[in-house]
Each structure stands twice: as C-alpha cells, then as structure tokens.
Amino acid sequence: MNGQSGWRWCRKCQGIFYAGGSNQGSCPADNQSHDGGKSGHYLAVGGDDAPGQQGGWRWCKKCQGMFYSEGSTQGVCAADHQPHDGSGSARYAAIGGDDAPGRQGGWRWCLNCQGMFYSLGPNQGACPAGAGQQPGWRWCRKCQGMFYAAGPKQGVCAADKGAHDASSSAHYALIWGNDAQGQQGGWLWCRKCQGLFYGAGRPGICPQDHHSHDGSESGRYAMVWGDGAEGQQAGWRWCQKCQGMFYAEGPNLGVCPADHKAHDGSNSAHYAAIAGDARVAHDASASASYVMAWDLPRSMHIHDNVTFRAGVAVGGWFDLRLTSHGDISFSGHFHDSGADSYDMTLTVVLMSSDGLAYSVIHQGRTHGTFESGSRDDDWARNERSNLVATNWERFATAGWRWNAHAGSLVGRALTDFVSDTAKQLAQNLGKAAVTSIVALL
Numbered sequence: 104m105n106g107q108s109g110w111r112w113c114r115k116c117q118g119i120f121y122a123g124g125s126n127q128g129s130c131p132a133d134n135q136s137h138d139g140g141k142s143g144h145y146l147a148v149g150g151d152d153a154p155g156q157q158g159g160w161r162w163c164k165k166c167q168g169m170f171y172s173e174g175s176t177q178g179v180c181a182a183d184h185q186p187h188d189g190s191g192s193a194r195y196a197a198i199g200g201d202d203a204p205g206r207q208g209g210w211r212w213c214l215n216c217q218g219m220f221y222s223l224g225p226n227q228g229a230c231p232a233g234a235g236q237q238p239g240w241r242w243c244r245k246c247q248g249m250f251y252a253a254g255p256k257q258g259v260c261a262a263d264k265g266a267h268d269a270s271s272s273a274h275y276a277l278i279w280g281n282d283a284q285g286q287q288g289g290w291l292w293c294r295k296c297q298g299l300f301y302g303a304g305r306p307g308i309c310p311q312d313h314h315s316h317d318g319s320e321s322g323r324y325a326m327v328w329g330d331g332a333e334g335q336q337a338g339w340r341w342c343q344k345c346q347g348m349f350y351a352e353g354p355n356l357g358v359c360p361a362d363h364k365a366h367d368g369s370n371s372a373h374y375a376a377i378a379g380d381a382r383v384a385h386d387a388s389a390s391a392s393y394v395m396a397w398d399l400p401r402s403m404h405i406h407d408n409v410t411f412r413a414g415v416a417v418g419g420w421f422d423l424r425l426t427s428h429g430d431i432s433f434s435g436h437f438h439d440s441g442a443d444s445y446d447m448t449l450t451v452v453l454m455s456s457d458g459l460a461y462s463v464i465h466q467g468r469t470h471g472t473f474e475s476g477s478r479d480d481d482w483a484r485n486e487r488s489n490l491v492a493t494n495w496e497r498f499a500t501a502g503w504r505w506n507a508h509a510g511s512l513v514g515r516a517l518t519d520f521v522s523d524t525a526k527q528l529a530q531n532l533g534k535a536a537v538t539s540i541v542a543l544l
C-alpha cells in the first residue's frame with residue numbers, strides 16, 4: 104500500500120501521530136511529547152472517500168495526531184485543549200477493516216477528541232477531551248502548594264528547594280478552561296516549579312529562582328469557586344504574595360517562595376479542588392473498524408558468521424536476503440583448515456508473528472588434509488518465490504534463527520534438525536508451538 108512514512112503509535116495515549124517532523128507533538132497522557140519508541144512503522148494513506156476508505160482525515164500541526172475533520176467539531180487537541188488544527192495538512196483517508204496482510208486492525212475513532220487510536224492495547228489510552236479535566240495534580244505537604252506530579256519532575260518546593268512531596272496527598276484533577284459559571288480561569292502550570300499559579304494578575308514568585316513563574320508551556324486551567332460540593336475538597340486559597348494555589352486548612356499555611364514565611368490567603372476567594380485521578384480514556388463506542396497500513400521495509404537481510412566448538416576446524420558465513428518482490432538470495436561459504444573432512448548442514452528458520460515457520464537449508468562437504476577435494480564449500484542460490492511476494496508482511500516482520508552442524512547427522516533426519524531449530528525459535532519468540540514449516544528453497 105502506498106502512503107506517507109513516519110507515522111507511529113504512542114504507547115502513552117494510544118494515538119497515531121506523525122513522528123517525522125521537528126517535534127513529537129503533545130500527548131494527552133502527560134502533556135509531554137508522544138512516545139513512539141515501542142511502535143511499529145505505519146503509513147498514512149492519502150485520499151478521499153472511496154470504496155473501503157473514508158476521506159476527511161487530517162494531521163493536526165499542534166499535537167501531530169490524526170483526526171477526523173468532517174464531523175460536527177474539530178475535536179479536542181492535547182496541545183491547548185482547543186480544537187485540532189488541520190490547516191496545512193494533506194488529505195488522508197482511513198481504511199476500513201480488520202487485520203489483513205500489510206494492515207493492522209483494531210484502530211478506532213474517538214468521538215470525544217476526533218482522534219484515531221489503537222483500541223486493542225492494555226487500555227483505551229488518554230483522551231485530550233478527557234471530560235475536560237487533567238488528572239495528576241497533588242498537594243505538597245511541605246509547602247502546602249498544588250503541583251503537577253505526573254510529569255518527569257516533581258518541581259521545586261519553597262520549603263527546602265528540594266522536590267515537592269506528594270506522599271500524603273490525595274489525587275486531584277484540574278479543569279481545562281476559562282472563566283465560566285462557578286469557575287475562575289487564568290490558572291497556569293509553572294514549568295519551573297510544577298506549581299499551579301494565577302497567571303492573570305501580578306507576576307508571582309517561583310521557588311526555583313525567585314523570579315516570576317513561567318506559564319509559557321501551560322494549558323489553561325480553571326479553579327472551582329466555593330466550599331466544596333460532592334467529590335470536591337474545600338479549603339484551597341490563592342496566595343497574594345507568590346500567586347500560588349495552596350491548602351489553607353492543614354496544620355500550617357506552608358512555605359511561601361516570596362518570603363519563606365507562610366502563604367497569605369487573606370485576600371483570597373474560597374476554592375475547592377476536584378478529587379480523583381481517573382485517567383479519561385478515548386471512546387470508541389461510535390467508531391467503525393479501521394486499519395493502519397504497515398510501512399514495511401522492502402527487503403530483509405540476515406548475515407552471520409558460523410563457528411563451531413573447539414576441535415572442529417571449519418568456519419564460515421551465510422547470507423540470506425528476501426525482497427518484497429519475492430526474490431530469495433541464499434549464499435555462504437565454509438572453509439576447512441584442518442585434517443578431517445565434514446558433511447556440512449546449515450538451516451535458517453524464519454517465523455512470522457502467527458507462528459508459521461519457513462526454512463532454507465544448505466548441505467555440502469568440506470575436505471580436510473586426509474581427503475582429496477576442496478577445502479571450501481561455497482554456495483549461492485537465487486530464486487523468486489510467489490509465497491514471499493504475496494505474504495511479504497509475514498517475512499518483513501519475521502523473527503529468525505539459524506543452526507549449523509559439522510559432521511554426519513547420524514541417524515537424525517534433516518527434517519528433525521530443521522524442526523528442532525524452529526522449536527528453539529518459537530521459544531525465543533514466546534510462541535507456544537510451531538504450526539508448520541514450509542521450505543522456501
């Protein structure tokens with residue numbers, strides 16, 4: 104299948120994103136970059152509505168994700184919790200269906216964020232629509248401040264300049280958004296101290312460097328007014344000295360970065376924090392079944408040196424190359440530098456993800472000092488295989504293992520030698536059993 108290379112699956116949010124650009128986008132799971140490290144390689148298919156495919160998909164230049172742009176909304180973007188931005192995108196199509204050669208099924212459209220995500224993983228990922236809340240916030244028992252604890256760093260605490268301490272904290276979620284009924288917008292996350300501060304008033308004081316907090320990479324948060332409803336905790340206040348949000352009903356009023364005395368909530372309204380840490384998953388309930396096309400390499404190449412136990416004066420190498428057109432090249436070389444002659448047997452076994460095994464075999468003889476004939480055993484076979492061409496996905500993603508034997512197989516059939524190799528390979532790959540072994544040459 105033709106398409107655009109560079110797409111990866113993010114194991115944190117389960118979304119598909121373009122990893123070939125200048126950045127790895129915004130991940131709704133933690134507001135950091137997407138993580139395509141464990142991903143296979145995918146192609147995005149260009150096009151519009153056609154049989155078997157749905158047009159209207161776009162790349163979002165803010166979060167790098169793929170989303171459906173022709174629904175009633177442009178969804179919710181992890182970068183800023185505003186709609187995705189498909190301007191500048193090529194026209195992509197989502198392909199319908201399930202697992203098939205060259206394609207991975209299990210992909211779904213999320214009706215809340217409009218994004219494409221993988222639905223057959225251990226969870227349904229993290230949705231930027233997320234019911235409008237971000238989990239991962241905690242209370243620091245040292246400074247009494249509210250800070251974001253789900254990132255790579257635990258920030259800087261005014262109490263001791265160390266990290267904040269969430270060890271006694273409940274779990275909190277913050278609302279994404281602006282001023283609205285019952286809530287006050289203008290709250291920002293400081294990338295330096297990880298704290299929550301009011302960014303729409305006077306500049307605050309950051310415990311990291313005693314300059315202003317830095318909300319330049321923050322989403323927009325809102326705090327709930329009041330003394331707490333069901334699922335909320337009352338007692339939170341704004342400190343007019345440092346601009347931070349702190350808990351004012353604890354054993355003390357914490358440590359303020361402005362003067363290292365207690366925070367000052369005397370001019371603050373009453374705020375409540377939302378309890379809970381529910382990771383809000385994508386919602387595939389209204390989705391068709393989609394596939395993503397694998398971006399397969401055009402060839403597979405295995406080259407290895409072959410040595411034997413001490414006392415067997417034979418060594419060499421083999422080379423096996425397969426292409427998507429079905430070309431198979433299998434070559435190699437053994438050299439006998441000793442006195443004894445050997446019958447040589449070499450097999451390379453490939454195994455696809457569904458446990459099917461494929462073998463190539465070479466048998467020859469090297470001649471030692473005591474026998475006439477060549478010390479070398481060279482071979483080179485080139486064939487074209489329809490099996491390889493039509494099942495290229497199996498081969499491009501196959502695991503492999505080889506085994507070589509110098510000397511007679513003594514009563515051991517060649518088929519046993521090959522099937523023992525296949526069994527060892529199955530074990531390496533975590534497969535329960537070998538379904539069948541097909542000889543490629």
Ligand SMILES: [Zn+2]
Nearest residue numbers: 113116130137
């Ligand atoms: Zn992600």
Ligand SMILES: [Zn+2]
Nearest residue numbers: 163166180187
């Ligand atoms: Zn986006």
Ligand SMILES: [Zn+2]
Nearest residue numbers: 213216230385
């Ligand atoms: Zn979603």
Ligand SMILES: [Zn+2]
Nearest residue numbers: 243246260267
């Ligand atoms: Zn702290």
Ligand SMILES: [Zn+2]
Nearest residue numbers: 293296309316
């Ligand atoms: Zn700060």
Ligand SMILES: [Zn+2]
Nearest residue numbers: 342345359366
């Ligand atoms: Zn303060």
